[in-house]
Amino acid sequence: MAVSDPTPDFLKIKNAFRHFATPEGGSVRALDGINLNVASNEFITLLGPSGCGKTTLLNIIAGFERLDSGSILLGGSSLLELPAHQRPVNTVFQSYALFPHLNIGDNVGYGLDVAGVAKKERNRRVSESLEMVGLSGVEKRRPSQLSGGQQQRVALARAIINRPKMLLLDEPLSALDRNLRSKMQIELKNLQSELGICFLFVTHDQEEALTMSDRIVVLNGGKIEQRGTPDEIYHRPASRFVTEFIGESNIFSGRVLESTPEFSRIDLGGAEVICNNPTLSAGEQVSLLIRPEHFHLKAADEPSSSRGLNAVLEQSVFIGRDHQLHCRMGNGQEVSALIRSSFKALQAGQPLTLEYDPAAWHVIPERERVNEVI
Amino acid sequence: MRSFNGQQKQLLVLLTPATLFLSVFFLGPLLIMAVYSFLEPGLYGGVEWSFYPWSYGRVLGWADGFYEEFDIVYLEILLRSAGLALATVAVTLLLCYPVAFWISRMPSRWKSFCIFMIALPFFSSMIIRLYAWILILRDSGFANQILLSLGIIAEPLDLMYSGTAVILGMVYIFVPFMFLPVYSSVENLDPKLIKASQDLGATPFTTFRRVIFPMTLPGVIAGSILVFIPALGNFVVPSMLGGAKVVMIGNLVEQQFLASRNWPFGATLSMVMILFMLLVVSFYLLKVMKKQRAA
Numbered sequence: 061m062a063v064s065d066p067t068p069d070f071l072k073i074k075n076a077f078r079h080f081a082t083p084e085g086g087s088v089r090a091l092d093g094i095n096l097n098v099a100s101n102e103f104i105t106l107l108g109p110s111g112c113g114k115t116t117l118l119n120i121i122a123g124f125e126r127l128d129s130g131s132i133l134l135g136g137s138s139l140l141e142l143p144a145h146q147r148p149v150n151t152v153f154q155s156y157a158l159f160p161h162l163n164i165g166d167n168v169g170y171g172l173d174v175a176g177v178a179k180k181e182r183n184r185r186v187s188e189s190l191e192m193v194g195l196s197g198v199e200k201r202r203p204s205q206l207s208g209g210q211q212q213r214v215a216l217a218r219a220i221i222n223r224p225k226m227l228l229l230d231e232p233l234s235a236l237d238r239n240l241r242s243k244m245q246i247e248l249k250n251l252q253s254e255l256g257i258c259f260l261f262v263t264h265d266q267e268e269a270l271t272m273s274d275r276i277v278v279l280n281g282g283k284i285e286q287r288g289t290p291d292e293i294y295h296r297p298a299s300r301f302v303t304e305f306i307g308e309s310n311i312f313s314g315r316v317l318e319s320t321p322e323f324s325r326i327d328l329g330g331a332e333v334i335c336n337n338p339t340l341s342a343g344e345q346v347s348l349l350i351r352p353e354h355f356h357l358k359a360a361d362e363p364s365s366s367r368g369l370n371a372v373l374e375q376s377v378f379i380g381r382d383h384q385l386h387c388r389m390g391n392g393q394e395v396s397a398l399i400r401s402s403f404k405a406l407q408a409g410q411p412l413t414l415e416y417d418p419a420a421w422h423v424i425p426e427r428e429r430v431n432e433v434i
Numbered sequence: 435m436r437s438f439n440g441q442q443k444q445l446l447v448l449l450t451p452a453t454l455f456l457s458v459f460f461l462g463p464l465l466i467m468a469v470y471s472f473l474e475p476g477l478y479g480g481v482e483w484s485f486y487p488w489s490y491g492r493v494l495g496w497a498d499g500f501y502e503e504f505d506i507v508y509l510e511i512l513l514r515s516a517g518l519a520l521a522t523v524a525v526t527l528l529l530c531y532p533v534a535f536w537i538s539r540m541p542s543r544w545k546s547f548c549i550f551m552i553a554l555p556f557f558s559s560m561i562i563r564l565y566a567w568i569l570i571l572r573d574s575g576f577a578n579q580i581l582l583s584l585g586i587i588a589e590p591l592d593l594m595y596s597g598t599a600v601i602l603g604m605v606y607i608f609v610p611f612m613f614l615p616v617y618s619s620v621e622n623l624d625p626k627l628i629k630a631s632q633d634l635g636a637t638p639f640t641t642f643r644r645v646i647f648p649m650t651l652p653g654v655i656a657g658s659i660l661v662f663i664p665a666l667g668n669f670v671v672p673s674m675l676g677g678a679k680v681v682m683i684g685n686l687v688e689q690q691f692l693a694s695r696n697w698p699f700g701a702t703l704s705m706v707m708i709l710f711m712l713l714v715v716s717f718y719l720l721k722v723m724k725k726q727r728a729a
Contacts, residue, residue, distance in 0.1 A: 122633060144629075144632040144633060145637055146635075149633075150634065151629075151630070153629070153630060157624065157626035157627055157630040159631075159645060160649075161649055170631070170634050170644075174631075174635050174636040174637075218630075218634065219634075222634060222635060
């Protein structure tokens with residue numbers, strides 16, 4: 061299939077609102093003013109906890125649910141007026157939704173059969189599609205005779221056979237075991253580049269999102285918390301919610317003591333940290349974040365530096381290549397660090413200095429916490 | 435003697451009562467009827483113990499008039515009964531399928547309520563319910579009174595004692611037999627499959643034809659058989675709502691035993707009806723299965 065030049069604003073979602081009535085008589089905002097543009101060749105992931113609105117948005121694009129207000133354009137024309145069966149998008153469902161009464165060939169060929177494609181062309185495209193997902197020669201089998209991973213591939217082959225302009229994937233890997241899941245993540249990414257179409261992937265698994273996506277949109281309570289590349293989302297989370305949702309991190313509240321163009325000094329209440337974040341003003345309240353893997357252990361004989369947190373080791377957990385250290389600082393706050401395992405055993409109760417690079421800190425001004433909905 | 439393991443013993447204990455009951459009270463009477471159908475009729479009911487194939491000849495065509503005479507009317511009645519039973523199946527299916535769909539999409543407490551409502555008529559006697567239908571359908575009944583007072587008709591319609599009245603009554607009696615199996619198959623249909631079909635470009639009609647109907651076919655087959663068999667042999671509805679005009683095979687059998695006192699001929703008609711039913715049902719099943727395998 062030919063890969064055409066990408067269009068930057070291929071999918072345009074503008075002011076999308078949708079609320080649901082709860083059985084108790086209340087109302088839940090599933091989409092609360094979503095604005096999003098997606099390029100025609102982008103692997104974009106909607107990431108968020110359950111109930112954040114990600115599946116609702118996917119269902120609305122697929123045509124299974126309506127929008128209260130707002131607009132969705134695909135390739136310049138409105139999608140909302142079209143019934144689901146006329147939309148140029150296809151979906152890979154969470155539980156695959158393969159037709160149990162049809163064999164694999166007829167499942168994959170379903171989209172062509174209902175479109176009335178000639179038998180010869182249809183059979184050719186069915187085997188082509190199955191080949192693309194690495195599952196040739198199973199046309200005569202029944203869905204129940206295949207493993208979960210194979211069913212997943214059939215669902216993919218079935219969804220791409222109509223050559224959609226956009227593929228919607230609703231947590232398609234959640235039922236697979238860990239090894240198969242990582243393998244499928246890479247295959248999905250490859251398939252997307254091969255097809256050159258937009259994949260809109262919905263998941264609550266941050267690791268999955270970080271692995272595959274060109275861009276991640278973090279949703280919470282029907283609102284977009286942050287959009288950006290996996291790198292941006294991980295290293296420069298825009299809000300405390302994103303920080304807590306993506307990866308493990310140490311989050312502190314602090315007050316800015318001094319801020320110069322080069323560095324800032326922040327008081328954590330009994331401890332002080334130096335970080336490279338020059339846009340702060342003295343006296344300001346901030347949230348500080350540092351990932352556990354950004355700490356280093358300082359050897360006892362090295363001279364102490366100001367760029368370290370003093371803490372007492374409470375527990376050390378061996379997790380393979382690394383040790384996870386649970387420590388407590390002098391002011392009672394907990395801090396966790398991920399340290400490369402070594403032969404030197406660490407003892408609980410041992411005082412440690414957790415060294416950091418001032419650039420590793422990420423500072424979020426407290427005023428942005430207003431957005432938080434928890 | 436071979437010994438049984440634990441699981442087999444359990445199975446033996448659980449299945450013995452049902453097997454005994456069915457052999458004594460189902461297979462036994464059936465065998466008696468099969469034997470009686472080949473015996474000579476007694477003068478005042480009962481049977482004479484001598485081989486007598488002429489009852490079958492009377493229905494199927496080899497009676498020559500010496501003992502009995504062949505009459506095509508019995509086969510005609512059998513076919514007409516089958517036609518009425520088929521019509522009952524068709525109408526109950528058309529009524530139940532959309533309703534089953536509608537109820538299966540309801541919140542669960544409404545579901546239970548609706549299913550209860552559908553089973554509710556079973557709580558009263560069938561005879562009483564059929565009398566109610568007489569009150570509705572007779573010349574001075576509710577149906578005619580309403581139509582007359584609305585000015586839709588000038589003369590009362592002849593609703594009672596017709597094939598239509600019999601079908602109406604039978605549909606009324608047999609709706610739950612169709613509804614429950616159809617409902618359970620519709621309820622088990624994964625709504626995601628309907629979504630998937632739409633997503634792949636199928637119109638609602640195509641989705642119905644290619645996904646919904648094939649997936650719910652087992653329920654439709656079960657319902658059709660559950661309605662067809664008792665409808666074919668039913669004699670209460672035709673005798674109450676059909677009068678003398680609509681004689682069905684069930685009425686004929688009843689008459690042979692109770693009025694004509696020709697037990698062997700009644701037994702013969704029953705055996706012919708049973709064989710006919712077996713033929714129709716197995717033909718239907720074979721055809722459906724073949725179609726399902728081809729799809």
